[in-house]
Amino acid sequence: xxxxxxxxxxxxxxxxxxxxxxxxxxxxxxxxxxxxxxxxxxxxxxxxxxxxxxxxxxxxxxxxxxxxxxxxxxxxxxxxxxxxxxxxxxxxxxxxxxxxxxxxxxxxxxxxxxxxxxxxxxxxxxxxxxxxxxxxxxxxxxxxxxxxxxxxxxxxxxxxxxxxxxxxxxxxxxxxxxxxxxxxxxxxxxxxxxxxxxxxxxxxxxxxxxxxxxxxxxxxxxxxxxxxxxxxxxxxxxxxxxxxxxxxxxxxxxxxxxxxxxxxxxxxxxxxxxxxxxxxxxxxxxxxxxxxxxxxxxxxxxxxxxxxxxxxxxxxxxxxxxxxx
Amino acid sequence: xxxxxxxxxxxxxxxxxxxxxxxxxxxxxxxxxxxxxxxxxxxxxxxxxxxxxxxxxxxxxxxxxxxxxxxxxxxxxxxxxxxxxxxxxxxxxxxxxxxxxxxxxxxxxxxxxxxxxxxxxxxxxxxxxxxxxxxxxxxxxxxxxxxxxxxxxxxxxxxxxxxxxxxxxxxxxxxxxxxxxxxxxxxxxxxxxxxxxxxxxxxxxxxxxxxxxxxxxxxxxxxxxxxxxxxxxxxxxxxxxxxxxxxxxxxxxxxxxxxxxxxxxxxxxxxxxxxxxxxxxxxxxxxxxxxxxxxxxxxxxxxxxxxxxxxxxxxxxxxxxxx
Numbered sequence: 001x002x003x004x005x006x007x008x009x010x011x012x013x014x015x016x017x018x019x020x021x022x023x024x025x026x027x028x029x030x031x032x033x034x035x036x037x038x039x040x041x042x043x044x045x046x047x048x049x050x051x052x053x054x055x056x057x058x059x060x061x062x063x064x065x066x067x068x069x070x071x072x073x074x075x076x077x078x079x080x081x082x083x084x085x086x087x088x089x090x091x092x093x094x095x096x097x098x099x100x101x102x103x104x105x106x107x108x109x110x111x112x113x114x115x116x117x118x119x120x121x122x123x124x125x126x127x128x129x130x131x132x133x134x135x136x137x138x139x140x141x142x143x144x145x146x147x148x149x150x151x152x153x154x155x156x157x158x159x160x161x162x163x164x165x166x167x168x169x170x171x172x173x174x175x176x177x178x179x180x181x182x183x184x185x186x187x188x189x190x191x192x193x194x195x196x197x198x199x200x201x202x203x204x205x206x207x208x209x210x211x212x213x214x215x216x217x218x219x220x221x222x223x224x225x226x227x228x229x230x231x232x233x234x235x236x237x238x239x240x241x242x243x244x245x246x247x248x249x250x251x252x253x254x255x256x257x258x259x260x261x262x263x264x265x266x267x268x269x270x271x272x273x274x275x276x277x278x279x280x281x282x283x284x285x286x287x288x289x290x291x292x293x294x295x296x297x298x299x300x301x302x303x304x305x306x307x308x309x310x311x312x313x314x315x316x317x318x319x320x321x322x323x324x325x
Numbered sequence: 326x327x328x329x330x331x332x333x334x335x336x337x338x339x340x341x342x343x344x345x346x347x348x349x350x351x352x353x354x355x356x357x358x359x360x361x362x363x364x365x366x367x368x369x370x371x372x373x374x375x376x377x378x379x380x381x382x383x384x385x386x387x388x389x390x391x392x393x394x395x396x397x398x399x400x401x402x403x404x405x406x407x408x409x410x411x412x413x414x415x416x417x418x419x420x421x422x423x424x425x426x427x428x429x430x431x432x433x434x435x436x437x438x439x440x441x442x443x444x445x446x447x448x449x450x451x452x453x454x455x456x457x458x459x460x461x462x463x464x465x466x467x468x469x470x471x472x473x474x475x476x477x478x479x480x481x482x483x484x485x486x487x488x489x490x491x492x493x494x495x496x497x498x499x500x501x502x503x504x505x506x507x508x509x510x511x512x513x514x515x516x517x518x519x520x521x522x523x524x525x526x527x528x529x530x531x532x533x534x535x536x537x538x539x540x541x542x543x544x545x546x547x548x549x550x551x552x553x554x555x556x557x558x559x560x561x562x563x564x565x566x567x568x569x570x571x572x573x574x575x576x577x578x579x580x581x582x583x584x585x586x587x588x589x590x591x592x593x594x595x596x597x598x599x600x601x602x603x604x605x606x607x608x609x610x611x612x613x614x615x616x617x618x619x620x621x622x623x624x625x626x627x628x629x630x631x632x633x634x635x636x637x638x639x640x641x642x643x644x645x646x647x648x
Contacts, residue, residue: 108429114424116417116420124381124389136393158379159382320425320427321461
């Protein structure tokens, strides 16, 4: 078992995973009903995301998340209500006050550095944040995540190269779901995978099963130990499945075989984690039902609150372009 | 001017330990134009950091440092080479404050030598200011004298928002002048200076074109045409009030800029003044700019053919005065 993992902490992570799934399901329905403009689903990524964040220290560490990191953001401390406020682009959306599409998470007090919607720029940015944390010398680290599509960007190389040269305390976390919208991994990534690229920078690179909570947690814990000890960055490739289309504006049934989608649906990581927890004696079927019920009520309350929350005032359009305006 | 820039960096690093310098060749070599010479020996390898040859990550790392409370000054070796960092500058750095609804800010300076006239050819001569002036969230500075370069760079480093600081490389070693030291020399961003007073025609310019326009003004004075010369110094935000006052006085205005004509920053100046001062104008707004070719050729004859000089500017101004 990896360091620092107690039954309570794992169950807390499991609840976050259930909450992410329930919120996402609700968002999807609201989108199809015409109430939400646009959603990027984390479906299939939730276990990997929450396992990674639960190995770190929100508040002390920094997080450069990408647009599919919905469950990771919850693990960093965003509430269900806040996630719904950003889905509805309300004035009280904590990340951007309704300015950005949901998924561009940001919160200074939580150490979540505001994201954007272009692919990969957070990777070298995280190297810079890591450099600052190294200079400060308080043992903080920067976690940065991205899909395998982002590894095709020059910024991926530039970020890893810089961080490796300067031993920056950075964890590069690739959530490889093998599809960048409709382009499959063989047309995206030359060679066996992303993890192997670490060798070119002289840093550790490893591939983990993204549906195995404990394996992901152990890998990120070791990367965090290295970072805090001044040993530099680590590249982790978590293999996951994209159980939903790229976004609500995409339909993967148009370009992926029905048999393949059906087979992947059976690899949902949540039932696997549930079975594991029950086998360990940490969870009972009754307790699980209770959790699901509680989570579902929380989602309901969050959706109702966000639906009624006010939009940003049009007079605020020009605020925060510069400091003095 | 290059000495003034070096002094500004040193004074700000001395004043505020959060200020640091990064870029290609800025450390050991002291920069290809020597703008950071001696800084690494004085402030150490951490605060004067040689980076890999990769502009996107120079901008991105500077952003990461700024987000964590440092005050980075990144050097891009040539303005032409800022384009690999364009996404970081335009999509990331410029939008940090806006897209986080004010939760984050990104105070940093990106310095780059700009413009031509030094046999730099297509890729060491470009005038890039219009690209960045188009971006809300950025400030853009383009000084023309050593004292302005120093005072404005110090202000840019202290500014709470990201500043693109473009230095006309033609002027790096052109001027010998006394430059004020310390706080006396600080120059607020966004204020133009009236470099020469006159009631005949208004010339609005910036960068290397200030001295070219100045020479043209001397030529025209002998012909009885008085030129009022305004140096914008900061292009975003630009000092429209100072320009407006002058245009109301002269009724004739030319905007002189080194970049190619179409979509140049001078076009914005002309459009704004056209809206504000239409009733005061005695002649159409004039742009005097470089031709619309991709960039400045290497061959000296072609370089001269591309560049504006005092004769070309004077020819335009005569036409304006006679209209």
